[in-house]
Amino acid sequence: xxxxxxxxxxxxxxxxxxxxNLHITFTQGEIYGLxxxxxxxxxxxxxxxxxxxxxxxxxxxxxxxxLGGRDSLQDLFFLPEETELPPTSLRKYASLLAPLxxxxxxxxxxxxxxxxxxxxxxxxxxxxxxxxxxxxxxxGLATQTSLLLLDxxxxxxxxxxxxxxxxxxxxxxxxxxxxxxxxHQARDLQEIITALSIMHNNSLIFHYPLDxxxxxxxxxxxxxxxxxxxxxxxxxxxxxxxxxxxxxxxxDESLDLEFIYLAAIHEQNKLNNYLSTxxxxx
Amino acid sequence: xxxxxxxxxxxxxxxxxxxxxxxxxxxxxxEIHFIxxxxxxxxxxxxxxxxxxxxxxxxxxxxxxxxxxLPLVWILITSNIFAKERKPSRNLLTLTTPINAxxxxxxxxxxxxxxxxxxxxxxxxxxxxxxxxxxxILVPLxxxxxxxxxxxxxxxxxxxxxxxxxxxxxSNLWFLPITFFFMAxxxxxxxxxxxxxxxxxxxxxxxxxxxxxxxxxxxxxxxTKFMAIFDFSIHLLRNPIxxxxxxxxxxxxxxxxxxxxxxKFTII
Numbered sequence: 212x213x214x215x216x217x218x219x220x221x222x223x224x225x226x227x228x229x230x231x232n233l234h235i236t237f238t239q240g241e242i243y244g245l246x247x248x249x250x251x252x253x254x255x256x257x258x259x260x261x262x263x264x265x266x267x268x269x270x271x272x273x274x275x276x277x278l279g280g281r282d283s284l285q286d287l288f289f290l291p292e293e294t295e296l297p298p299t300s301l302r303k304y305a306s307l308l309a310p311l312x313x314x315x316x317x318x319x320x321x322x323x324x325x326x327x328x329x330x331x332x333x334x335x336x337x338x339x340x341x342x343x344x345x346x347x348x349x350x351g352l353a354t355q356t357s358l359l360l361l362d363x364x365x366x367x368x369x370x371x372x373x374x375x376x377x378x379x380x381x382x383x384x385x386x387x388x389x390x391x392x393x394x395h396q397a398r399d400l401q402e403i404i405t406a407l408s409i410m411h412n413n414s415l416i417f418h419y420p421l422d423x424x425x426x427x428x429x430x431x432x433x434x435x436x437x438x439x440x441x442x443x444x445x446x447x448x449x450x451x452x453x454x455x456x457x458x459x460x461x462x463d464e465s466l467d468l469e470f471i472y473l474a475a476i477h478e479q480n481k482l483n484n485y486l487s488t489x490x491x492x493x
Numbered sequence: 494x495x496x497x498x499x500x501x502x503x504x505x506x507x508x509x510x511x512x513x514x515x516x517x518x519x520x521x522x523x524e525i526h527f528i529x530x531x532x533x534x535x536x537x538x539x540x541x542x543x544x545x546x547x548x549x550x551x552x553x554x555x556x557x558x559x560x561x562x563l564p565l566v567w568i569l570i571t572s573n574i575f576a577k578e579r580k581p582s583r584n585l586l587t588l589t590t591p592i593n594a595x596x597x598x599x600x601x602x603x604x605x606x607x608x609x610x611x612x613x614x615x616x617x618x619x620x621x622x623x624x625x626x627x628x629x630i631l632v633p634l635x636x637x638x639x640x641x642x643x644x645x646x647x648x649x650x651x652x653x654x655x656x657x658x659x660x661x662x663x664s665n666l667w668f669l670p671i672t673f674f675f676m677a678x679x680x681x682x683x684x685x686x687x688x689x690x691x692x693x694x695x696x697x698x699x700x701x702x703x704x705x706x707x708x709x710x711x712x713x714x715x716x717t718k719f720m721a722i723f724d725f726s727i728h729l730l731r732n733p734i735x736x737x738x739x740x741x742x743x744x745x746x747x748x749x750x751x752x753x754x755x756x757k758f759t760i761i
Contacts, residue, residue, distance in 0.1 A: 265756070284590075284591030284592070284593070285591040297519050297522060297523070298522045298523060299518070299519070299522055303518075307511075307514060307515040307518055308515065308590065310507070310511040311508060311511050311512060311515070311590050311591050311592070312591065
């Protein structure tokens with residue numbers, strides 16, 4: 212379990228304080244989708260979780276231990292949005308990296324590489340952006356760490372690779388790994404995310420399991436008095452409404468994560484009040 | 494049977510060892526061009542020297558130009574390696590490996606302070622020796638004496654030529670600049686080498702002007718009175734061991750400041 216308590220952070224030369232007293236818990240075995248507009252601090256939050264940045268205030272604990280020791284470092288892998296890769300082959304780099312992670316699986320690495328159709332003998336710095344991303348994902352998955360932090364993993368991936376990524380991540384969920392994915396492309400990962408966290412105005416405004424959302428919210432094609440948010444999707448007006456309304460409504464069973472995101476940032480109080488009332492048993 | 498502490502130490506050592514392998518491999522791939530440039534420039538200077546001696550004769554063995562380039566290559570490599578270690582801006586994949594920043598930093602120091610200077614020094618020695626050998630074959634004998642600098646070369650002279658650094662210069666050329674560049678890299682984000690060179694130049698100019706102003710206003714250009722300020726420095730220079738000790742203390746201070754600055758970069 213990853214537990215963030217009372218976290219505040221500010222970049223040294225910036226006036227903007229990110230996440231004033233942020234409290235958030237990520238539980239084992241879930242795949243979290245972390246959404247937010249550009250500049251909301253999603254990547255910064257992942258870097259703080261990975262220990263690459265130091266919080267100004269607050270604590271980040273992984274399995275009840277403060278982040279930073281050997282145990283926590285061996286048990287997390289961070290996939291940055293962009294990185295410079297070394298001038299060596301993926302195979303060589305994997306062989307150098309493997310001993311640093313106690314559960315590194317070379318067979319899984321080969322499996323991920325073949326699933327992504329990666330050329331493991333090609334120098335990594337000469338790969339295309341998408342290939343670099345896939346190489347890092349293959350390495351990250353092969354480390355078999357309990358915590359996997361992925362910053363925009365679908366950026367630069369083609370349709371086939373996105374599908375492969377989804378399949379690989381679903382396999383990981385069965386292995387009880389905690390995966391936190393920062394993304395703007397919610398629809399790419401809609402089928403695999405099990406919980407949704409939304410950042411807005413540099414605060415966490417929404418953090419619920421998807422099962423809970425599915426059980427209590429639904430999409431409606433009709434306008435409705437009790438809708439939390441109404442907006443057109445592809446020219447068709449849609450609303451996010453409570454699932455258990457007494458009067459029947461033409462509802463669409465699957466929730467659209469991007470629509471929930473829009474509802475959460477535009478009607479934050481209305482939506483959160485409703486969901487928190489349900490949690491409290493109201 | 495090992496105790497938990499021993500196991501912990503073994504594990505700590507093995508992680509250190511594996512990270513060293515990874516970092517050293519990356520160093521070889523990424524910074525080797527500096528060493529290759531050093532070797533090419535050195536070889537060019539030896540070649541020019543040999544050609545000149547083939548025409549003009551040899552009163553002394555070829556000069557060793559690589560000695561001037563070595564410290565430059567060391568500090569360039571130092572600036573480059575530490576720039577990569579200090580911030581999560583360049584190679585995040587390396588920075589997120591399970592090894593803490595102090596270990597990463599220590600490995601960078603080990604590479605730049607020990608491995609690179611030793612390896613480059615011995616590489617240039619071998620190259621120099623090979624070129625001396627080549628010169629002894631190619632440089633013709635002096636017609637009047639039927640000999641040249643190479644025929645008259647003794648083992649002692651050869652060894653002295655191969656190891657040109659006097660003890661007093663060792664700290665100046667190796668320990669002090671490298672540790673200073675480490676410290677500078679903990680304060681400067683980019684272009685460490687260039688910024689340090691410029692800052693050093695500016696500081697030297699400011700000091701020079703200050704000293705000049707003091708000399709004019711306080712000592713009325715009396716050289717005896719003025720030079721008395723530098724008595725301690727001159728005393729240091731005349732005592733190599735004392736000088737080395739002072740340089741070692743200052744260099745260690747630079748490293749200590751650098752280590753203290755690591756917490757600023759990462760909590761790992």
